[in-house]
Amino acid sequence: MSIELEARARGKREETKASNRQAIIDAARIVFAELGYGATTVRDIIRATELASGTFYNYFKSKEEVFQALQDETALRVRPRLRAERIRARNFEEFVSGSFRTFFDFVKNDHTTFATMRRNPDMQRVRIDTPEVIAGFDELRADLELAIANGVVPATDADLLMASMVGVAFEVANHLVLRSDLSAEDAAKFATALFMGGVQALPKKAASR
Amino acid sequence: MSIELEARARGKREETKASNRQAIIDAARIVFAELGYGATTVRDIIRATELASGTFYNYFKSKEEVFQALQDETALRVRPRLRAERIRARNFEEFVSGSFRTFFDFVKNDHTTFATMRRNPDMQRVRIDTPEVIAGFDELRADLELAIANGVVPATDADLLMASMVGVAFEVANHLVLRSDLSAEDAAKFATALFMGGVQALPKKAASR
DNA sequence: CGAAAAGTTGACGTGGCGTCACGAATGACT
DNA sequence: AGTCATTCGTGACGCCACGTCAACTTTTCG
Numbered sequence: 001m002s003i004e005l006e007a008r009a010r011g012k013r014e015e016t017k018a019s020n021r022q023a024i025i026d027a028a029r030i031v032f033a034e035l036g037y038g039a040t041t042v043r044d045i046i047r048a049t050e051l052a053s054g055t056f057y058n059y060f061k062s063k064e065e066v067f068q069a070l071q072d073e074t075a076l077r078v079r080p081r082l083r084a085e086r087i088r089a090r091n092f093e094e095f096v097s098g099s100f101r102t103f104f105d106f107v108k109n110d111h112t113t114f115a116t117m118r119r120n121p122d123m124q125r126v127r128i129d130t131p132e133v134i135a136g137f138d139e140l141r142a143d144l145e146l147a148i149a150n151g152v153v154p155a156t157d158a159d160l161l162m163a164s165m166v167g168v169a170f171e172v173a174n175h176l177v178l179r180s181d182l183s184a185e186d187a188a189k190f191a192t193a194l195f196m197g198g199v200q201a202l203p204k205k206a207a208s209r
Numbered sequence: 210m211s212i213e214l215e216a217r218a219r220g221k222r223e224e225t226k227a228s229n230r231q232a233i234i235d236a237a238r239i240v241f242a243e244l245g246y247g248a249t250t251v252r253d254i255i256r257a258t259e260l261a262s263g264t265f266y267n268y269f270k271s272k273e274e275v276f277q278a279l280q281d282e283t284a285l286r287v288r289p290r291l292r293a294e295r296i297r298a299r300n301f302e303e304f305v306s307g308s309f310r311t312f313f314d315f316v317k318n319d320h321t322t323f324a325t326m327r328r329n330p331d332m333q334r335v336r337i338d339t340p341e342v343i344a345g346f347d348e349l350r351a352d353l354e355l356a357i358a359n360g361v362v363p364a365t366d367a368d369l370l371m372a373s374m375v376g377v378a379f380e381v382a383n384h385l386v387l388r389s390d391l392s393a394e395d396a397a398k399f400a401t402a403l404f405m406g407g408v409q410a411l412p413k414k415a416a417s418r
Numbered sequence: 419c420g421a422a423a424a425g426t427t428g429a430c431g432t433g434g435c436g437t438c439a440c441g442a443a444t445g446a447c448t
Numbered sequence: 449a450g451t452c453a454t455t456c457g458t459g460a461c462g463c464c465a466c467g468t469c470a471a472c473t474t475t476t477c478g
Contacts, residue, residue, distance in 0.1 A: 013444060043434055052458040057436065064333065123339065124273065129332040160381060160399045167380025171372045190369045194407035201406030203398050222475060252465055261427040266467065
């Protein structure tokens with residue numbers, strides 16, 4: 001019923017296109033999680049769908065591109081939460097703690113996404129900063145610049161401050177996944193304290209970038 | 210002459226083994242830097258040597274293993290410098306600033322090593338934490354635990370503190386390579402200030418790990 | 419010197435890659 | 449409803465990288 005409605009609204013062509021694309025992405029998520037990113041081949045992904053090999057290439061150029069689509073899907077879920085948290089913040093402490101807590105909570109709960117990057121032969125990590133992820137970084141930098149302009153944060157290099165927050169977030173997130181004795185809350189408290197104490201001491205700079 | 214001496218001392222067998230292994234590593238360094246890690250194939254590396262394809266597999270199982278050997282070579286150069294810097298430190302400020310300065314100096318000067326990870330299709334980063342790299346992390350954590358035991362640093366989670374330093378170091382290093390307006394010294398000053406201000410505020414913890 | 423051990427070589431079977439000619443499904447138009 | 453053009457799924461194909469292995473060459477040792 002709803003399928004028929006959609007078909008009438010969008011046309012059957014559009015319909016199967018969307019469904020094929022999603023089928024590939026869903027299959028890829030499973031296969032990546034099972035074999036690890038490095039070991040997965042395009043063929044593995046195709047086999048996990050009911051499509052022919054040629055069809056894959058109508059939608060994606062390579063497994064890298066599928067992975068990007070996955071990452072973008074994830075980033076699209078997290079980015080608005082982070083943004084909302086920062087906007088809601090009435091002071092810098094809430095800005096920082098809200099960001100870290102939201103991110104770490106997400107990592108703890110959405111194990112699969114991070115597990116993909118982790119389940120790899122040996123100690124190899126793959127990180128792809130997709131457009132959506134980069135946009136998230138830019139957004140954070142812009143918000144930091146705003147905070148600087150408002151005098152909430154001492155004038156310093158916003159780009160480096162952003163990079164530091166990102167670096168700590170990702171690296172601590174790894175330990176969060178590996179250590180069972182570490183809660184998202186404790187990790188967030190740690191990172192927040194580090195930055196709240198740290199920003200006061202940062203070297204002054206005229207304008208950033 | 211020196212070759213003959215070495216041959217007599219070590220045996221010709223050992224001699225060519227070492228030379229073959231090094232030839233592969235050297236070729237790999239060039240090829241990785243040229244094509245990027247992801248795009249490089251084992252065959253590309255072999256073609257850059259004068260050896261047959263079968264010979265490669267007498268020395269390495271895959272391109273991953275060659276890359277690990279490269280990483281280990283690099284880590285082996287940096288780790289002692291970092292360690293020395295931390296040992297020489299007479300207080301925690303020197304500990305932190307010495308570490309960051311040494312690391313960032315290395316990244317700025319030894320462009321090739323970091324460039325390999327960077328010259329990749331799109332925005333894909335590959336990071337392999339080899340045994341040597343992990344040993345470096347462990348060493349840093351141990352030194353931090355020592356600093357805590359000596360009361361130079363407030364008692365906190367040494368593992369998280371280590372992760373934070375590593376995260377900031379790597380992420381800022383990326384920006385260091387990309388931004389022409391950023392010197393190793395400025396980056397080190399920034400990171401040092403962040404941590405010197407931050408550690409004072411860190412949440413207390415009984416014993417770490 | 420001669421035989422055994424160690425190591426090198428490149429051809430080979432396997433399988434993934436991306437393409438493309440074909441045919442089926444769709445939708446536009448009458 | 450019927451015709452036609454367009455879009456898209458299909459899978460066989462040529463190409464190349466992979467890792468192996470039997471034959472060959474070099475080194476070692478008695």
